[in-house]
Amino acid sequence: MTFAAARADLAAWKNAFPVDPYDADTPLQSVLARGLPADRLAALATEATSFGRAVVEVIGPAAARHERAGHTPELARWDGLGKRIETVEFDPAYHWAGTATWASGVVTHSGTPGRAYEQATLLYLLSLEGEAGHGCPATCTIGLARALRRRAEPEVRDRFLPPLLERDYAKAERGSQFLTEVQGGSDVGANATVAEPNGDGSYRITGEKWFCSVADAQQFLLTARVPDAPPGTRGLGCFVLPRMLDGAPNGFALRRLKDKLGTRGLASGEIDFERAAAWPIxxxxxxFKTAVGIVLNTSRWMTAVGGAGMMRRAYLEASAYAAHRKAFGRPISGFPAVRRTIAGIHAEWLGALHLVFALTALEDRIDADIASELDVLEHRFLVNATKYAVSIRATEVVRDAIEVLGGNGTIEDFSVLPRLYRDAMVYESWEGTHNVLAAQVLTDLGRLPILSVLEERVGKLLTRSTSPIADELASRWEAAIVDANRAVTDADYGAWNFRDILHQISGLYTCAHLLDDGQPVAAEHLLRTRIAPGVDPGLAERVDALTSHATT
Incomplete structure (x- = not known):
């Protein structure tokens, strides 16, 4: 093969990426069609088609530029005249991507209760480019908007909510959420920032926040300890704090911006507050109930959605590369080991897609205030389990895709995969480490009748399936529930083993939903390779089925 021919193959791989990623994603369309009425589905399809093209044509190139070394956010504390401004400066490409993201309506949908499907679909498409500098700002703004809409007093809601819902990026205000303090990351109850009442309904916030993503936001949501409150999380209030007040920074100082492994286009910093004016939500x-039940849970949901989007991109990159890259006289997709890797990426992406949209269906009903008690219990489990499972798998899947590309996969300007890998690693730690999320699930199982709800709902999915593996999944599901019950009643057993149990439960839950949506091959592949690995006589046939179409 000549040098020119090899480069032509690489160009063909690049050109294989769909110009309309929504239209090319038939599994996504299937999931949406099962959950939405025809009129709402049609409207979403129009939005998603338009935004998908913007992701390819505008956001992708912009993110590739503003994420590069030398183009990432910079702190500007003073202007040229020595006036304190406490701002963040971005490469112009950052704002090009932001304009397209906000124009999609992903945040504006927060003004209408029950638009979770729309928001998840748009963020999933955005995440084909990783965090892209705007996945986190959009998510934080959605969480703040939801909190204001559901919990704030009318005068607070009417002041702060409308500018968050603006589609015009140049006019919109963005939200952020600051909970973490240097002494309190996972242990939020250790937070020491204080809120002093002014007597007019507002408070003055004093303290410091250690990890402040979207440090450039116009509205900060934060927690602070109120006077005479009990210790721990029960003593924390939830507040919205405007960045500017009377034309000047509102009692805060940006100490520095973080130099992060990933999500490098996103401004994350450390911020000190000194009697900053804020209003309770x-x-x-x-x-704490508001901060976790609405804001953090929104972020956990959307972080999982973002992980699924990155997995989709990893599959598209790896499968197309294998089809065009030649070695030893043939495309590398002809080698069983490569095809097996791609089949695994495909199955994991399909599993994540179905898991995050099972959660999205519950988010939609809860936000619309039409959820049943059983929906709320299932959501309590799924919001933590999904973030846990998908964030772990996203990193592994992107790494597998890099392996398919070989040394080329490690080069920053060869493909998007290195950026996705760095972003996925950061996603794993957002909104609770894996151990914290697993511990929360275990605590919830002990306090609430969640296991009985899961037994009933997963059992129903498996009972109506005609797949040959349905009975095996049902048997393994029953065993996993027995293990989970033991973990609840035996504290030592639970402390040592519950992460493995959660791995089983979330995997089996995913397989049940794959079967219900007509994806038995992916379900069996996850069963045989992740849940119950071993000698696998059906491997070659499944790999053939999972690698037969590069864009589905």
Missing amino acids: GPVDEG
Whole structure:
């Protein structure tokens, strides 16, 4: 093969990426069609088609530029005249991507209860480019908007919510969420930032926040300890704090911006507050409930959605590369080991897609205030389990895709995969480490009748399936539930083993939903390779089925 021919093959791989990623994603369309009425589906398809093209044509090139070394956010604390401004400066490409993202309506949908399907679909498409500098700002703004809409007093809601819902990026205000302090990451109850009442319904915030993503936001959501409150999380109020007040920074100073492994286009910093004016979101004695139940859970959901989007991109890159890259006289997709890797990426992406949209269906009903008690219980489990499972798998899947590309896969300007890998690693730690999320699930199983709800709902999916593996999945599901019950009643057993149990439960839950949506090959592949690995006589046939179409 000549040099020119090899480069022509690489060009063909690049050109294989779909110009309309929504239209090319038939599994996504299938999931949406099962969950939405025809009129809402049609409207979403129009939005998703338009935004998908913007992701390819605008956001992708912009993110590739503003994520590069020398183009990432920079702190500007003072202007040329020595006036304190406490701002963040971005490469112009960052704002090109932001303009396209906000124009999609992903945040604006927050103004209408029950638009989770729309928001998840748009963020999933955005995540084909990783975090892209705007996945986190959009997510934080959605969480703040939801909290204001559901919990704030009318005068607070009416002041702060409308500018968050603006589609015009140049006019819109963005939200952020600052919970972490240097002494309190996972242990939010250790937070020491204080809120002093002014007597007019507002408070003055003093303290420091250690990890402040979207440090450039116009509205900060944060937690602070109110006077005479009990210790721990029960003493935390939840507040919205405007960045600017009377034309000047509102009692805060940006200490520095973080130099992160990934999500490098996103400004994350450390911020000090000194009597900054803020307003409560809901009753101050329910601040932690608001912060976790609405804001953090929104971020956990959307972080999982983002992980699924990155897995989709990893599959597209790896499968197309294998089809065009030649070695030893034939495309590398002809080698069983390569095809097996691609089949695994495909199955994991399909599993993540179905898991995040099972959660999205519950988010949609809860946000619309039409969820049943059983929906709420299932959501309590799924929001933590999904973030846990998908964030782990996203990193592994992107790494596998890099392996398919070989040394080329490690080169920053050869493909998007190195950026996705760095972003996926950061996603794993957002909104709770794996151990924290697993511990929360275990605690919830002990307090609430969640296991009985899961037994009933997963059992129903498996009972109506005609797949040959349905009975085996049902048997393994029953065993996993027995293990989970033991973990609840035996504290030592649970402490040592529950992550493995959660791995089983989330995997089997995923397989049940794959079967229900007509994806038995992917379900069996996850069963044989992840849940119950071993000698696998059907491997070659499944790999053939999973690698027969590069864009589905």
